[in-house]
Amino acid sequence: MDRIQLGQEWPHKLLAWFDQNRRDLPWREGRPRNPYYVWVSEIMLQQTQVKTVIPYFDRFIERFPTVQDLAEAPEEEVMKLWAGLGYYSRARNLHKCAKEVQCRFNGSFPIELSDLESLPGIGVSTAAAIRSAATDEPCAILDGNVKRVLARHGMIGKGLTPRETENLLWADARSKTPLKEGRTYAQAVMDLGATVCIRTKPLCALCPVNQDCKAFQTDSQLEFPVKKVRAPVPEEILNLAVYTDGNEVYLLRKSERYWKGLWTLPQLRDEEAEQSEEVLPAIEHRLTHLLLRIYPVRLPIPAKIPAAWKAFTKEQIKTEALPTPIRKLLLEVL
Numbered sequence: 001m002d003r004i005q006l007g008q009e010w011p012h013k014l015l016a017w018f019d020q021n022r023r024d025l026p027w028r029e030g031r032p033r034n035p036y037y038v039w040v041s042e043i044m045l046q047q048t049q050v051k052t053v054i055p056y057f058d059r060f061i062e063r064f065p066t067v068q069d070l071a072e073a074p075e076e077e078v079m080k081l082w083a084g085l086g087y088y089s090r091a092r093n094l095h096k097c098a099k100e101v102q103c104r105f106n107g108s109f110p111i112e113l114s115d116l117e118s119l120p121g122i123g124v125s126t127a128a129a130i131r132s133a134a135t136d137e138p139c140a141i142l143d144g145n146v147k148r149v150l151a152r153h154g155m156i157g158k159g160l161t162p163r164e165t166e167n168l169l170w171a172d173a174r175s176k177t178p179l180k181e182g183r184t185y186a187q188a189v190m191d192l193g194a195t196v197c198i199r200t201k202p203l204c205a206l207c208p209v210n211q212d213c214k215a216f217q218t219d220s221q222l223e224f225p226v227k228k229v230r231a232p233v234p235e236e237i238l239n240l241a242v243y244t245d246g247n248e249v250y251l252l253r254k255s256e257r258y259w260k261g262l263w264t265l266p267q268l269r270d271e272e273a274e275q276s277e278e279v280l281p282a283i284e285h286r287l288t289h290l291l292l293r294i295y296p297v298r299l300p301i302p303a304k305i306p307a308a309w310k311a312f313t314k315e316q317i318k319t320e321a322l323p324t325p326i327r328k329l330l331l332e333v334l
Helices: 003-021 035-044 050-063 067-072 075-082 089-104 113-117 124-135 144-154 162-176 182-195 270-274 314-319 324-333
Strands: 235-243 248-253 283-286 291-299 310-313
Touching (some): 035 050, 035 124, 075 089, 113 124, 124 182, 144 162, 144 182, 235 270, 291 324, 310 314, 314 324
Parallel strands (some): 235 291
Antiparallel strands (some): 283 291
């Protein structure tokens, strides 16, 4: 079968499969789709599963039903609603982008690719997903799920540099995108990667394009996408103080690096941590490019409270913007 015939059959198979297996997701409501909803969902879905995103998306849209509402909200409130979803730079970029939309586009979310790609946090694939959903135009997309589908189907990536692989995947994505039903096709290929062509234990028997999938034919699905050679992840030790009387705990808002804008525990020097009589269980927490080894200790509340500290009760800890490992620790301590 030559490439032109394959390109013609591919979308028909996917669209037929999607017609029987489409998922009802909150950001897919309405025709045309609300580009603001699609944008929020696309950012939330980066590195995060759909089942995790849905309740966050619902709460986020309930509080910020329009991009203007998001732009005018204080960052603290945005971070509070994002807390627990991880990758917090996404929330800061989302807020920054909303402000830019408010300023440059008078609060009307753009749908032109050039406008979308000019906004912070929106790359080529995200811009295409937004435009396709809003207009039904054919726009090739290449998110993580689609990359996995195409890399396995064509066995793309072995012996190539990351840039060469990316270029080939984009070319493949464009060649397979049909001229009609752009919105439905984009949803279909993303859903195929999210529900069938999954990272581990792919459900190949259910795949509508398994007959011409090269990885399936050679039983090499798990070899694709080709994994990048990663450098060792650096580690950082955090000695953290749990200043509490059993009812409240004192936190401060982090102003730099990871967890920026979130409430967390004050940090101690090594000699200060060694003076504590109550050492709490150590925590290992993996960030994208850093492994945190957290050593918390319980300490009495000092007589003089720094101005930057704020007291939180257990109920407040449940809803405020805290890093997930810190929230979990404090809910066990209080």
